[in-house]
Amino acid sequence: MKKIAVMVCLLFCGFCSHAIDTLTIHKNQSVLLTKRYFTQLEDIGGNMSIGDIQVSKQFHSTHFEFPFIRYADSALWVKMILRNKTIEPYLPVTISSGVIDGFDMYDVGTTTKHIIHLGSTDVQENSNNTKQISRVINCPVLPDSVCIIYLRIKSNDSMAIPIKVQSADFYLHNSIFENLTLGFFMGIIGIMIFYNLMLYVLVKDRSYLFYIFYIVFLGLTQAQIRGLGVNILPVNKLLLNNYLIPITRICFWYSILLFIHEFLQLKQNLPRKYYEYFIVLVVLSGLPVIAILFKQTTLAFSLITISAFINSIILLIIGVYLYFKGFKPAKFFMMGWGLFLLTILATIARNKGLIQYNDFTANIILYSSAFELIMFSVALADRINFYREQNNQAQATALAIARENERLITGQNFILENKVKERTQELIESNHNLSVTIENLKSAQIQLIDTEKMASLGQLTAGIAHEINNPINFVSANIKPLRMDFVEVFNLIELYQELEKNPGDIEIQKKAEAYAKEVDIDFIRAEILTLLEGIEEGAGRTTEIVQSLRTFSRTDEPVLKPMDINRSILTTLVLLRSTIPYGIEIKPLLDKLPLINCYPGKMNQVFVNLINNSIQAIKAKPVHNNEHVLITTKDSAENIIIEITDTGIGMTEEVKQHIFDPFYTTKDIGEGTGLGLSIVFGIIEKHKGTINVKSSPGQGTTFTVTLPKDLQ
Template sequence: MGKILVTAYLLFSSIIAFADKPDTVVINNNQSTLLTNRYFYELEDTNANLTINNVLNKEFYVIKNTLPTFKYTKSTTWLKFNIKNDSTAPFITISIAASVIDEFDLYYIDNTTTNIRHLVPDNAHNDQVTQNIMFINCPVLPGTSNTIYLRIKSSAPNVIPIKVYGTYAFLKSRNIENITTGVIIGVFIVMALYNLLLFFIVGDRSYIYYVCYILFFGLSQVLKRGYGGNLFTTDKTILNNYIIPLVRVLFGYSILLFISEFLQLKQNLKRWYKYYLLLYAIYSILLVAVLCGMVVTAYNLITISTCITSVSLLIIGAHLYFGNGFKPAKFFMLGWGIFLISILISVASNRGFIPYNNLTTEIVVYSSVLELILFSAALAEKINFYRFQKNESQNFALAVAKENERLITQQNILLENKVRERTNELIATNKNLSVSIDNLMSTQKQLIDNEKMASLGQLTAGVAHEINNPINFVSSNIAPLRLDFDELFVLLNKYDDALNNPEQSSLLSILNNYKQKIDINFIKEEITILLNGIEEGANRTAEIVNSLRAFSSTDEQILKTTDINKSILNNLLILRSTIPYYIEIKPVFDKLEPLHCYPGKINQLIINLINNSIYAIKAREHHSDESVMIITKDYADHISIEITDTGIGMSDETKQRIFEPFFTTKSIGEGTGLGLSIVFGIIEKHRGNIEVISSPGNGATFIVTLPKNLA
């Protein structure tokens, strides 16, 4: 009984094997055959590490799909089939679409030598007519047959359309393909140029986004047909792993931008528009996958994002047309619906869900041409829509204008009477206003003079303090200096007594005793020290007087040449007594040429800015590392003075108003609000500029720019 079952199993297996045995591909001169599962066995090489010697010992199997297909994890596939040459040519052409195929080569056993032959695509060094397709001319003598082993490698999930041609059939097929591709490219170029022209005429951004959409869509179709080597690079890895998916990402972005602008989604979707932005996020994730080299993931995401985007845009178009009555969405919905169906058919064909044939292969191209026509009609409809809106708005504006004209006529009569009344009132008011303006100008001049006097009073107190120190230094040295001179005079008198009375030896003894008592060397040193101190006090007093002389000319109207660095130092000398001990003054001066300016005005400007910085620092509750940095810089046509403090800073609102007259942040009685207004007037008089950089709690920087060519 067991032997009978074994025999029956072997017999059944033989029948199944015989039934599944593929046919031989027979090719004549004008024939081409698509390599389906009727003709080949398949061997999956997931790790891509099998060689032809390994493959010869492996068991191939028959697949259920009509065409060989790369699944989501498969990287390399081996196909085994028999081929018979019934043509007159000594070889048969085996071709595969070049798009997204990384490697394609062929092995066969030479019938004459029994050696294994390896062939690679012939078009690697061929003319441009056949560079868009990978093909191999396999030597098979007429009337003979051979077993062929094909190795195909790709990282993208897709079907593998392989065709076997006779010589004449291959050349004819290539010519038709090139003509078809040329026509398609021509259509895309014409549509792009036409809409680009409309963009320059109409100015609607929809057209420029539509041009981008056409260009990237056309480019993706050209790459799909295998023309990437002509446009970008012959390196299949770079082309398939980066350029092709990157173009599809850009194509997706162009679709989203065009639809958003064309359908006015920001206005029509309103609160739902943020969900539309998620489509951008999907393509951004896809872009990251491409740039990170995640090829399989990228191609899978391309399929997913294409389906999601297509369905989402169709729903949006239907909502705008049926829900909001947005007429331009009608042609868009029709064109996009056709395009969506073609994409779904193409994706299903590429995944092996429906038969792969010429119609399913080219359906996206055919539908895209129809879609371009419908989209162009949609854009034209949008222009009509805008024209209708414009006409309505013009008619409404005309009606409003007529009504306004009527009302204006009535109002003019009333206004003329009121104008007469108001004119008489204004004449009387102008008289009073002139008096008020004169009073105001007088008051303003008085306030400015008061500001000057206040600054002068502050400076006077400081100068008195500064002069008092060196004067005290001089006066304190006079008393000990007089004592030293008195002792020297006494010593000289004793010398005279000793010289005049040589016979009295006691006088010499008294002289020597007194000399030792007063310590003549100490007196010499003390006199020198006291005289140096008096000289230093006198010099400091002279410096203060010179600084006051420079500051005293605040009302001069004559341009003079002034050393800006020296002016700053003089003003610092005057202000030294008003600067608290915890504030460090840090001058950093560039080498400046003498500047033509109004020296007194510049001194007043420097005094006011430094005083403001000191006040801002004093206003802080706690003091630590406080400083005022004064920097001068020399440029080709101007100089700059930068005064930076560590004070309390100011807000943007305060910065906008600090140069307004009478505006102040100081307490009542501490300032008139005219200091920075005067500074601004001085800078305008010098045709310069001032910039303020500050924020609350971070101090302030005043940058004054003065031209060199004021003369």
């Protein structure tokens, strides 16, 4: 009896300032904590303790149906009286989905001196705490007993907080149902991701890729709202609630905007002035990121709510506009996404306490999302039919074109056959004429090359004739005095022969002695030897010239032979010696070189052309001073290098670009064919070598020839 009296007094004290009903829970029952069962107190700053709360006179009723958090960085205290009419010694108290930073329960029992702290700690009190912020707290209330409960709730998101008090058996069955519902939803999420990923791989349409992003962030958002994030991700709750959850929601809306932009082809279908509004939505959806960077989490959630509301309204308007414009995908958009956006608006209104909270409104996003996922998957699958129709139309068009072409071809076959015969005859004649032309061109080419060779030989002829004529004249000039010396010697010999026949003839003896004194035998002997040496020198010079001519004459030998490059250069200089004007010095600086395989005659022609060009370049200068041609040879690991440098007039860059072109010449008409350097280039190329030129106007010219040692 005494115990009942104490309970009556306690209940009277509880209602002395604000009368509230006792929340009685029966077996297999669940009751939402509405305003008839609680009073609330806003703890601005969140610094009040349970002791402060117990003596506070600031608890009041609210015009909201459910407890409502309105202020940032504050805690909401809720006071209620529970009666347990079940057979279990506890009642599960659950807090609805949302961003919950703290959920604590204090049981003051039947006396104010007996306080029990139940539930989780505030995540902001210990940022390193990785313990789950429990959304379910078992309140220990003995069967048929009453207790006073204080709830402390914290969240950076301004919203209504639906709280359920349930019987233990009802909570057990209901949690199984909710888990099955959420599992079914997540199963649909996984199936849709896989299904649309396969479609993206097959079709390569970016709509599927953006839709996959949307499905992923939709699943993450719903998982976070239902408190699954802390179970899956090993991160502290401060990081999860203040950063990961708002960023996930921002990404969720960006995935929506990207998908709708691609699916409805907004850039093509919306007028430019309306498309600019869509760009505004993109910018608006990114504003919460700034608040997150400045650690204004409450502001970030408010901006996300505002942008979600505006995005939903404008996207619905865009869908209606395109639907009435006749754009076919807008039909699926209005069926699926229209409902989804309406449920988003309903969810925002529910969170703000504007519409009633019940089991249907609590899971309306899940239901509409499942329907929307199915509808949009159908819509995206319809794109495959669209692509198939396009492919069939293209094939039908191609078949029609093929048949038309076949008809045209069949109708023109006879005409074409006749034309082919006529054209074939013309081609036969043209081919014959072309063959004749080619033969003429080959003959002309051979003649041009021979002409160049003859031109080179012609330039050498005068010098060679002069070179041969000098020793021959030298020999001829010595023959006459040599003959006279021999006549005198022969006459003296005849006198001695007569004296031998008549040894006692004093007159013949005197005559012989007198003649011997007259002709001076010693002088004749010395003169004969001198004349013979002169003849021998002339013959040697003639032999040298003939040998050089013989070497140079092997121009057309088609066989590779070992050759001494230095000797070839010296032979060329012998032949050109008489053509080199006085005042031009030839400076050969020849390194010791091994024999290399080459076409000797053709290499001789290269050296004749290059040296002769250098001499002509020097002769073309108006003023001469210390003119020379420097010829150097160098031995490297794989090549032999020949450099011919002159002090001539040089060349401009434009001339250098064309010097190896056939028939290109800077000489006057009649002075050159323009084939010399072209033939040189062809010979060097045939030897698999290179020829480079370095020249500047007035600075002379250097030709560098590189020949491989291993030519086979």
